[in-house]
Amino acid sequence: MKDLGQLHHFLGVSVTHSSAGLFLSQRQYILDILEHAGMQDCKLCSTPVDTCAKLSYDGPPVDDPSQYRSLVGALPWLTxxxxxxxxxxxxxxxxILRYLSGTLDHGLRLCPTSPASL
Known part of the structure; x- marks a missing residue:
């Protein structure tokens, strides 16, 4: 076994260390998904779900169902x-892809706490 120092990247998750704790991010993975979908320059949105959603026909079916399945399969890893x-x-x-494109630098912050506190 070899000590490689502080963790910086693991299974596509980037790890940033600070005095406040750890910050986990998947920025590059999001960029790869957006490129795969051809949505690098998409219109951004501020929420992952449309708060005023209405059932409607939103254009023609996807050209390549396998690409759609691939994108849908990639999203759960981001959760x-x-x-x-x-x-x-x-x-x-x-x-979601439009939302992710506008929030590339979001992630999960893990802060150290005392074992006695919640």
Whole structure:
């Protein structure tokens, strides 16, 4: 076994150390998904779910169903560091991608606490 020092990257998760704790992010993974979907320059949105959703026909079916399945399959992995999208993963893939594009630097902050506190 070899000590490689502080953890910086593991299974696609970037780890940043600070005095406040750890910050986990999947920025590059989000960029890869956006590129795979051809949505690098998409219009951004501020929430992962449309708060005024109405059932409607939103354009033609996808050209490549396997690409759609691949994108949908990639999103659950993001819920590890992005619990803000856990519910929305099942709601609207394109909206989530637009939201992720505008929130690339969001992640999960882990702060040290005393074992006696919640």
């Amino acid at each position: 590890f560091t992005r619990p803000d999208i856990a519910f929305a993963v099942q709601q609207a893939v394109k909206r």
